[in-house]
Amino acid sequence: MPTRRQALTATAAAGLIGALPHPAGAQSWPTRPIRMIVAFAPGGFTDIAARLLAERLSAGLGQPVTVDNRAGAAGIIGTEAAARSAPDGYTVLMGTISTHAMNVGLYRTLTYDPVADFAPVSGVATSPNLLVAHPSKGIRDVAGLISRARAEPGVLTYGSGGNGTSSHLAGELFKSLAGVDLLHVPFRSTAPAAAAVLAGQVDLMFDTLPSALPHAREGRLVPLGVTSSRRLAELPNIPVVAETVPGFEMGVWTALFVPAATPRPIIDRLEAATREALPQISARFTELGLEPLSSGPREMSTYLQAEIVKWTQVIRKAGITAD
Numbered sequence: 249m250p251t252r253r254q255a256l257t258a259t260a261a262a263g264l265i266g267a268l269p270h271p272a273g274a275q276s277w278p279t280r281p282i283r284m285i286v287a288f289a290p291g292g293f294t295d296i297a298a299r300l301l302a303e304r305l306s307a308g309l310g311q312p313v314t315v316d317n318r319a320g321a322a323g324i325i326g327t328e329a330a331a332r333s334a335p336d337g338y339t340v341l342m343g344t345i346s347t348h349a350m351n352v353g354l355y356r357t358l359t360y361d362p363v364a365d366f367a368p369v370s371g372v373a374t375s376p377n378l379l380v381a382h383p384s385k386g387i388r389d390v391a392g393l394i395s396r397a398r399a400e401p402g403v404l405t406y407g408s409g410g411n412g413t414s415s416h417l418a419g420e421l422f423k424s425l426a427g428v429d430l431l432h433v434p435f436r437s438t439a440p441a442a443a444a445v446l447a448g449q450v451d452l453m454f455d456t457l458p459s460a461l462p463h464a465r466e467g468r469l470v471p472l473g474v475t476s477s478r479r480l481a482e483l484p485n486i487p488v489v490a491e492t493v494p495g496f497e498m499g500v501w502t503a504l505f506v507p508a509a510t511p512r513p514i515i516d517r518l519e520a521a522t523r524e525a526l527p528q529i530s531a532r533f534t535e536l537g538l539e540p541l542s543s544g545p546r547e548m549s550t551y552l553q554a555e556i557v558k559w560t561q562v563i564r565k566a567g568i569t570a571d
Contacts, residue, residue: 288323298315322412330366333507337514340518343503366505367510368504376500379489388470389472390487407453409434422489425494438459442459
């Protein structure tokens with residue numbers, strides 16, 4: 249048993265620890281502007297979601313939240329910068345399916361660890377892709393695509409925003425589950441890939457919903473199926489790919505992350521502000537073909553682990569490498 253002197257010493261030490269102030273950042277955060285890194289160029293899915301959220305967070309937190317586009321190397325440049333930033337809540341990252349799930353399998357020497365280097369704060373937005381075909385190909389549905397592809401292996405082409413991008417891996421997942429052979433045609437980004445499909449130079453593409461839907465509605469592209477698990481309320485007549493190819497599901501997503509050592513009170517405050525902001529921008533999300541991804545730190549961590557496993561398997565089966 250401890251002596252009386254030991255007990256008094258322990259009591260005094262406990263009192264001293266209790267009297268120590270919490271880190272200043274956790275107590276008063278935020279007291280200055282917050283930088284939100286987007287690891288991609290302006291105008292894309294991630295950038296749009298980030299700017300909509302940043303505006304509402306600025307109001308909710310009482311400090312400006314500014315978007316900092318740090319594009320390059322499939323999102324690695326910006327994501328690494330966020331991972332190496334001070335864990336004080338003044339640098340946050342709008343991470344994505346690419347930066348935090350797909351890159352794990354694509355790069356043997358990834359310069360950051362999406363699990364160990366980051367703490368998830370909240371999901372932000374998700375959007376299925378839309379599988380589209382050029383009208384000249386005479387393909388009207390997923391079943392017709394599979395039939396044609398099996399009759400002419402390796403003849404039909406599908407475009408993507410580059411090797412290892414979400415539009416590429418969606419095609420590889422489809423090939424694997426449907427048992428077909430399609431020829432991959434990579435471009436430098438999704439915009440020229442989509443333009444090539446519109447021009448009939450490439451047959452198919454798993455494009456983002458905001459990009460493909462206007463062309464599908466105007467008849468310039470044929471919508472074959474959405475990549476979500478269920479039909480979308482705003483597009484009830486377009487089937488999901490999984491109705492023909494069981495198990496196929498793919499959605500691009502984005503979520504808010506901070507460096508792993510960020511104090512829990514800051515994470516909690518940021519998560520609460522994000523949870524409050526998402527309903528305020530949900531109508532705008534819907535207009536753009538996005539859905540709020542409402543999930544807190546624990547749910548986002550579980551989801552992230554599952555996404556890493558899923559896409560690493562797809563990448564290894566297809567033999568894809570990016571370095």
